[in-house]
Amino acid sequence: MWNIQIAGVDIYHIVNWFYIYSFLGWLWESSYVSIKEKKLVNRGFVAGPVCTIYGFGAVIVYLILKPIAGNILLLYICGVIVPTILEYVTAVLMEALFHTSWWDYSKNKFNFQGRICLGASLGWGVFSVILFYVFQPFVDWIVSLYSVATGKLLVSVATLVYAVDFGMSYMNAMQIGEKLRNMDAVMDELYEYIQNTKLYESTEELKERLAHYRLPEYVPELKQRLEDRVNAMVAFAGESPEEFKARQEGRLAELAERFGAAQKRFERLKGMSNVFTRRTMNAYPNMKSRAQALKERAVRKVGKGSREQ
Template sequence: MIIYGTGIDVYHVIQWFLIYSILGWCVESIYMSFCEKRLVNRGFIFGPICPIYGFGAVGAYLLLRPLEGNYVGLYILGSIGATFFEFLVAKLMIRILGAVWWDYTEKPFNYKGIICLESTLAWGLYTICLFGFLHKGVMAFADTYSADVGCVLAVILIVYYFVDFSVHMYRAKKGVPVQKGIRIS
């Protein structure tokens, strides 16, 4: 099935989403483990899936594809779009969980600790990297295994994610700490 107006099939979008979700979790968990000098799981669930990166990368790719090659446009819209997405996710997490998993209060030019200028500038660079080389690698990787294997992996990962997420949501609603979140008053 092709997504209207993109020429891209749903199978590949799902594969890319899962790859970016896992890759984002790996990069952020490694970075934060290095910063904190201890192992850190940066996701909401126990498993290595952080869907904010999947939604962010695939969404940016699908929305900004018309600007491919226009690095100034990609940088500006990538910065603004990712910051807006980060803001929305933070507001949703605060509403549902009463916490967010990041805190920019120590960063200059932050807004309520959930977005900051430093991250906004970085999102633009990440967008350029996404279009410059990262997405080509993700596309190539997704094509290294058969569609049958990809479908089975996708079903397993998605079911695992929703079970793990449901357990964590249940625990969060019961007041049991799930992961280290930053409380926002």
């Protein structure tokens, strides 16, 4: 098995490269995000110190682009295209499998569906060139430090540990997807209630305002919106001050009750987690359900279209 070749490279070296690149990718991602967030973050799908998307990406890019390694310009161009396709396919597969969106480039310029963007793609091109001229010689040197027998043993143990870790992470990801969908259900109920109160002119306006849901931050604005609405009703219908006060207090009390109930449900859902769930949510704080990601992309697309008109 170890001598089977793919694109002129045997399985032994491919698997060794995969784990080394996965570890290097984990070092890069975790260090970058930890510095950015100013706290320690264990990045990656699995709990162990590997980012498998880097391992797969680096090996696949190397095997595909190896024939053009001598042409730096062509290597860069293809290094933009191939990893971008891999990133897009990975995003689609993870959303379809786990019903969650793990990253979102929607706020970046020149993005496509929030899954890929021009800035990241250009960066992949630079990485691909560095991969061939810096990383691959370094990784080959690491593999040469130990015997083939040792390498086979290390890879076998790493694969066993990774398989267990992946299985647990898979179940954890499915639970996170379910939790995010339940949180979205709480939001949708709140959307419907507030829409029925006519505090906002349209559901889309409300969804845009609450895209990054933080209940306490919106209570004052909603109360003010309610007061303005009631004032307008009073002016139109000629209600007495006493009637106005009773209406206002009643609606404000109902609004506060709705927000309080929603907040409790949110806190209960947040509490239904284990160490693996907390690790994943900490690693990907912007993770959201696939349905919610699609809604936000649609809202931004509509907003962009109206601005262009």
